[in-house]
Amino acid sequence: MSQKNLALFLEKRKSAVVSKWFDEVAASYAPDAGQFLKKQQDPFSNPVGMSFRDGLSGLFDQVVHGIDREGALPFLDPLIRIRAVQAFTPSQAIAFIFSLKTVLRRNFGKEIYAQQLQEALVELESRIDTLGFLAFDLFMECREKIYQLKANTERNTIYRAFARAGLIKEDPEN
Amino acid sequence: MSDLPKSDEYFSQIDHKPPKLTGWMDTPINIRKGMYCYASNPKSVETLGLPYARPWNPLEDDWQLPENWQQIIHEGLKERLERFRSFKIFMDICVRCGACADKCHFFLGTGDPKNMPVLRAELLRSVYRNDFTAAGKILAKAGFGKQIGARPMTLDVLKEWWYYFFQCTECRRCSVFCPYGIDTAEITIIGRELLNLLGLNIDWIATPVANCYRTGNHLGIQPHAFKDMLEFFVDDIEEITGVRVDPQFNKKGADILFITPSGDVFADPGTYTCMGYMILFHFLKEKYGFDVTWSTYASEGGNFGFFTSHETMKRLNAKMYLEAKRLGVKWILGGECGHMWRVINQYMDTMNGPADFLEEPVSPITGTKFENAKSTKMVHIAEFTADLIKHGKLDLDVRRNDHLKVTFHDSCNPARGMGLLDEPRYVIKNVCNHFYEMPANTIREQTFCCGSGAGLNAGEDMELRMAGGLPRANAVKHVHKKHGVNMLACVCAIDRAVLPALMEYWVPEVDVTGLHELVANALILPGENDRETDLRGEPLPGTEDDTNE
Ligand code: SF4
Ligand code: SF4
Numbered sequence: 001m002s003q004k005n006l007a008l009f010l011e012k013r014k015s016a017v018v019s020k021w022f023d024e025v026a027a028s029y030a031p032d033a034g035q036f037l038k039k040q041q042d043p044f045s046n047p048v049g050m051s052f053r054d055g056l057s058g059l060f061d062q063v064v065h066g067i068d069r070e071g072a073l074p075f076l077d078p079l080i081r082i083r084a085v086q087a088f089t090p091s092q093a094i095a096f097i098f099s100l101k102t103v104l105r106r107n108f109g110k111e112i113y114a115q116q117l118q119e120a121l122v123e124l125e126s127r128i129d130t131l132g133f134l135a136f137d138l139f140m141e142c143r144e145k146i147y148q149l150k151a152n153t154e155r156n157t158i159y160r161a162f163a164r165a166g167l168i169k170e171d172p173e174n
Numbered sequence: 175m176s177d178l179p180k181s182d183e184y185f186s187q188i189d190h191k192p193p194k195l196t197g198w199m200d201t202p203i204n205i206r207k208g209m210y211c212y213a214s215n216p217k218s219v220e221t222l223g224l225p226y227a228r229p230w231n232p233l234e235d236d237w238q239l240p241e242n243w244q245q246i247i248h249e250g251l252k253e254r255l256e257r258f259r260s261f262k263i264f265m266d267i268c269v270r271c272g273a274c275a276d277k278c279h280f281f282l283g284t285g286d287p288k289n290m291p292v293l294r295a296e297l298l299r300s301v302y303r304n305d306f307t308a309a310g311k312i313l314a315k316a317g318f319g320k321q322i323g324a325r326p327m328t329l330d331v332l333k334e335w336w337y338y339f340f341q342c343t344e345c346r347r348c349s350v351f352c353p354y355g356i357d358t359a360e361i362t363i364i365g366r367e368l369l370n371l372l373g374l375n376i377d378w379i380a381t382p383v384a385n386c387y388r389t390g391n392h393l394g395i396q397p398h399a400f401k402d403m404l405e406f407f408v409d410d411i412e413e414i415t416g417v418r419v420d421p422q423f424n425k426k427g428a429d430i431l432f433i434t435p436s437g438d439v440f441a442d443p444g445t446y447t448c449m450g451y452m453i454l455f456h457f458l459k460e461k462y463g464f465d466v467t468w469s470t471y472a473s474e475g476g477n478f479g480f481f482t483s484h485e486t487m488k489r490l491n492a493k494m495y496l497e498a499k500r501l502g503v504k505w506i507l508g509g510e511c512g513h514m515w516r517v518i519n520q521y522m523d524t525m526n527g528p529a530d531f532l533e534e535p536v537s538p539i540t541g542t543k544f545e546n547a548k549s550t551k552m553v554h555i556a557e558f559t560a561d562l563i564k565h566g567k568l569d570l571d572v573r574r575n576d577h578l579k580v581t582f583h584d585s586c587n588p589a590r591g592m593g594l595l596d597e598p599r600y601v602i603k604n605v606c607n608h609f610y611e612m613p614a615n616t617i618r619e620q621t622f623c624c625g626s627g628a629g630l631n632a633g634e635d636m637e638l639r640m641a642g643g644l645p646r647a648n649a650v651k652h653v654h655k656k657h658g659v660n661m662l663a664c665v666c667a668i669d670r671a672v673l674p675a676l677m678e679y680w681v682p683e684v685d686v687t688g689l690h691e692l693v694a695n696a697l698i699l700p701g702e703n704d705r706e707t708d709l710r711g712e713p714l715p716g717t718e719d720d721t722n723e
Contacts, residue, residue: 029285030201030285030287033281033285033287036276037285040276042615043648043652044613044615044616044645044648044652045615046276046282047282047644047648048283048285048644081680082644085208085637085640085644086284086285086637086641087204087206087209087285087286142679145678145679146640146679149633149636149640149675149679150633150636153633153636153675
């Protein structure tokens with residue numbers, strides 16, 4: 001029952017939660033960049049910012065209503081894919097997931113406790129952890145993809161074309 | 175509640191925030207793996223006759239610089255300020271309005287403020303202010319230089335130049351938004367030239383350029399291998415169409431010399447575009463007696479010299495014209511390439527031109543005069559083919575491209591560098607039934623760069639490439655989701671080389687093609703079989719193996 005009540009409570013505050021969560025993400029960038037991510041609303045002029053707005057909103061629903069891998073991936077994957085090529089350590093790249101906990105407790109903790117929904121909140125927080133695990137898997141997948149691309153790029157396309165033509169011969173000078 | 179950790183303390187041991195920006199000059203340079211290309215092989219630097227060839231490593235403190243490096247930079251800067259008026263003006267007139275700040279794909283993708291075009295230029299401008307303006311000189315002496323954005327040339331500044339001038343693809347998107355038309359690409363070009371004076375080049379540029387000198391193309395492929403490759407395509411084309419095409423090589427007195435980037439000959443998926451040219455030329459020869467020759471010597475249209483220095487660019491560009499002269503052709507037809515066209519359009523005339531020994535280009539088939547190639551004598555194949563279609567000269571079966579939902583990426587150089595916007599679209603719409611544009615602020619003059627141009631298409635800088643290509647990929651993803659787009663067409667060999675990796679990372683459902691692969695899929699050759707596959711060997715819609723129909 002209390003799960004349902006917490007879901008109702010949070011749903012009403014969705015835009016405030018998502019917007020504060022977004023601020024946490026923006027704060028992980030240099031101030032000038034963070035400002036820009038918040039301000040520009042065109043999804044093509046601000047692909048990172050708008051991907052996060054969309055993604056966080058979808059992830060919020062997942063956290064509130066229950067997570068399943070298939071449902072979370074379309075929202076989580078684009079975000080982790082971005083973080084995986086930016087200047088972050090692995091923990092920095094996925095830390096934004098866990099900052100939702102702080103956003104919830106800092107801004108709505110009092111009310112949640114007042115309505116005796118704290119147990120439901122703990123349960124909800126474990127969903128955030130699940131999301132964190134998923135994010136870690138995705139991050140690794142992205143990094144592996146990057147390394148694979150690094151190893152295979154240009155050379156591969158060239159060798160493929162040459163191999164098709166039966167022209168592969170080692171050049172002793174190289 | 176008060177004992178709860180604040181968000182930023184949440185991981186007290188792991189700092190997930192970058193250092194506060196106290197002003198860009200105080201943000202120290204942090205050279206990160208994956209964001210730069212390897213330093214050049216000293217052998218290539220020597221081949222090019224560039225100074226200070228030596229092994230050095232960007233990650234090490236000591237870059238093995240010549241002792242008087244500051245003096246070399248100062249004099250190099252002075253010389254260029256005198257030589258290039260535009261450069262001097264760009265140094266003086268920026269009002270730091272910030273209109274360009276959020277227009278660079280590298281800023282959008284990395285979130286690094288030093289990738290804002292205004293700051294990229296400021297890296298160099300700050301030294302210019304310090305060394306060359308009266309106010310800068312006086313205030314710098316008094317220790318107030320920083321307040322007017324002036325700073326002396328130090329080792330850290332030099333490293334910052336190297337790092338960020340090789341995080342610019344010279345795409346000119348920023349210049350479209352600058353009220354003064356300041357072209358940060360030109361500033362990057364000068365910045366790279368200055369770095370070259372100290373032997374600080376990257377290998378992905380230096381070695382291809384050195385190869386161009388020696389063997390005529392980036393990959394160092396020798397003339398016989400070039401010919402072997404095209405002959406292999408002849409077999410492939412025969413297998414698919416039943417028609418044996420017969421390309422001409424180094425033919426003296428041919429009407430037209432055809433030059434394309436070597437990537438089309440040697441790297442997938444450019445190879446299919448190359449087969450496309452061959453099929454088109456054969457069709458034109460059979461129907462209209464079109465006389466075109468390939469050259470195994472001028473076997474490279476791409477001009478990586480453009481990413482090195484004005485001199486190197488000039489020397490590579492000259493090769494094409496020397497070959498045209500040697501063969502005695504009337505004019506040059508150029509393949510789908512990016513920077514080849516930027517060099518032709520922007521620099522060729524005052525560099526090696528005008529090419530008076532050639533004729534003003536006229537299509538031998540339609541009689542169209544290619545007015546904008548009047549002086550350079552080199553016609554873009556997209557324009558050439560669009561003209562053929564417009565005059566009804568091609569026999570097309572458009573349904574053969576029905577399995578493709580195509581969008582078009584405007585490559586920066588043909589689009590912004592020469593205004594080639596409508597011709598490729600006209601061609602695509604006439605050879606494909608399904609064409610969808612990406613959003614308006616990501617195409618045509620405002621097109622987003624592939625993120626790997628200007629010599630940055632190496633393997634080791636993959637993070638940079640993926641971040642820089644994000645705005646482009648994001649728009650492709652949009653049309654993929656909305657319209658089911660599965661093919662990204664382009665008219666640039668670097669794009670064909672780099673967009674497949676970009677798509678594989680961001681939108682794996684989308685493949686990459688050149689324009690003339692699409693043309694050749696639709697083009698009906700005289701005497702051909704019923705084709706069962708496209709040029710890639712994939713079953714055509716409506717044929718037996720096609721399970722989708
Ligand atoms: S030329 Fe292109 S890559 Fe360079 S600063 Fe301008 S927008 Fe960025
Ligand atoms: S838009 Fe032009 S004037 Fe404004 S900051 Fe950029 S380069 Fe300077």
